[in-house]
Each structure stands twice: as C-alpha cells, then as structure tokens.
Amino acid sequence: MLYNAFEPGLQILGQALYTIADGFGAFRSIAAQYFLAEGVGSQNPDGTLKLDLGAWYPVEAELRVMRKVEQELGSLIIFNAGKKIPENAAFPPSADIHTGLAAIDIAYHMNHGKNGRPLFDPATGRKSNGIGSLAYRPSATGNGGVLTAHTFYPDEFIRGLIVAMAAKFKPQVRVQVDPSQPSISKGGETTTWLISW
Template sequence: MAQFTPYDESVEVLGAAVSSFMNGISPNFKNKILEILSHNGINNPQVDVWYSQKAWLQSFLEISNEVGGSTLFAIGKAILDSAVFPPNVNDLKSGMASIDIAYQMNHRGGEIGYYKLVEFDELARTAKMECKNPYPCDFDRGIITSVVRRFKPFDSIHTLVELESTDKSRKYGAEESVYIIKW
C-alpha cells in the first residue's frame, strides 16, 4: 500500500495527534498548514475530537507537495516530542516498542497497520523498525528519530534513522518500509 491512502476509509485519528502535528510546524508555515487542514475538513483541531484519517492523510499529501518531505519529518518528530510515555518506558528498546501502542491508541474504526521493532542489538547499537501504515515515510522517520533521541543511552552522541532500501518502501508503493536505526 502506498503512502497517503488509508487501509480503511472509516478509520479516525484522535485530535490530540492532529493537534501535536502543529508543533512540528514553524510559525511561518502554521497558517498555511491550518489552511490545508481546513481544506480537507479539519477545522480548528481539538484534542478530544476524532477526525477522518483519510482527510488527515490528504492533508499530509498536500503538505508534502507544497512544503516538502522535510516538513513531514519535522511533524513526525514533534508528535513524539509532546507525547507522554508510560512509566515502564524508560529505555530505547521499550520506547521503540511503545510507538505501536501509541499509534493504536490514537486511531479507531478499522485497519491501520502497525509499527514493529523487528531487530534490536544493544551491543552493536543497531535496530530495525518495520512500518506498515498509510503515513508518509518522512513522517515515520521523524517519529522514530524522536524516540531514539529521547531514549538513547546517555553515552550515545549521534543517531541515524534511514530507510533500509529506498526502492522497497512505501514511498515507491511497497506494503511496508523498514528503517535502520543506529545510535
């Protein structure tokens, strides 16, 4: 399944996720993003209201076309920057595994896909995350990057999150994308 196309048109996304979306936008683009959201039927997003995932994904597509993938990456990072994690999420492995829990909690009404930690090697400081969902790859990379930065060991200076193979990703019509993570 390609990016920007919901698996099920009845799926809804919680307004808290839509609102935190705005945290990733520079003030210069905020009005433009609100205009795009409104154009797709999401007016003045409220944290406790459910919105059509299809409308939200259409907004992502317009943002991608008008402002680019870097903005989608920033939005992905911002969503997790404002997230509250359960007390048992206190290291990188549990933080990465919690991405899917948060994803499932912020959607309802049908099939939405998943985020799955498929490899984690603490000694080599590498991991792989499989993402099968309708969101853009740049957005997912932002989410994963934010979690890695938040929960990496204190002695890790650099982080890297990149697509395993750009020709076998949702960007190019594949069912899922796999990210290589290093810290």
C-alpha cells in the first residue's frame, strides 16, 4: 500500500534517509522540519536535517514525511529524491545497465532493516522479507527491460531511482509505467515499469 509500511518495525538506514532528504533540493529545510516533527534527526545550523548515517530510523516516519512533501510540494520533488538514491545510498557494484537495474532490489534490502539489521546479508546473499521487491528482468532484445515494483514508496520516487541508475550506463533511457498493468499510485499492489534505450 502506498505510504504504508508492509509490517511494523521496519527501518531505513540513516545514509539512505539522508540521501532522500538531500534529494528534496531547495526544499531540504522544509522537509527537515517535517522530519523533526516526526522525531527523526536533529537540525543543522543551516536548517537542514542532521542524521547519524549508520543509525536506523523508522520507515513509518519517513513515509509520513514523503507523503506530506508530495502533497504540499508536488511529485517532482519526490522524483528528484528518488534520483539521488544511486548517488549516496549503499549499492552493490554493477558492470552494466542490466546488473545496475537488478542491483536496485539488493540495494533496497541493504538500506532497509528490522531490529537494527539490514534485510540483505552480503555474506550469505540472503534477503529477508517485509518490504516487497524491485524485481528487474532484461528484455529478450537486450535493449530494455521490465522492473516490477512491489513497494510502499510512490511511483515517482521509484521512477527517479530507475532513471538515475539507468543513466549511469546509458544517457538516453525511457522509463514509463506499463499502461496495461495496475500501478501503486492507482491503488494496485505493484507497478510495472517499462525501461528502454
């Protein structure tokens, strides 16, 4: 469900949360006030949000802030926050666009946790459940693919994330919702993204 954690107690790593807050761009100080009202972080002298990058923060608070940002400042701000994720959040190494897009799901699990532990263990390669998935599969032609998002984040945030990750490998990428499938923003459980270059 959009903006509703799939289960109680889910957490986001401070480094990923900082990246999202930084992605609010010119509205960082406003977003900082929203986070502070949720009891998340403290305020830097310049008005921006101060977080412990290695700490875990409640996903529920993050989602309430994101909903408020989208409602009051617009979905473009949410898209831009999604675009920041590949810059600073923890990601596994990727050799090409296909491994990069497939790595989004691993990174999603690396940056979310429960009880102070990430939902992906790089030593074992094991992913824990609780946050859904961002499953990518390449097209048969090799010049595109499909990413199915089963997440509580808004579509524009995920679109920004996909665009930024794909742009690391290909300068011209098209990312659009599959109109023949349901989408999270319209009440569906998943959104299917068509990616081409």
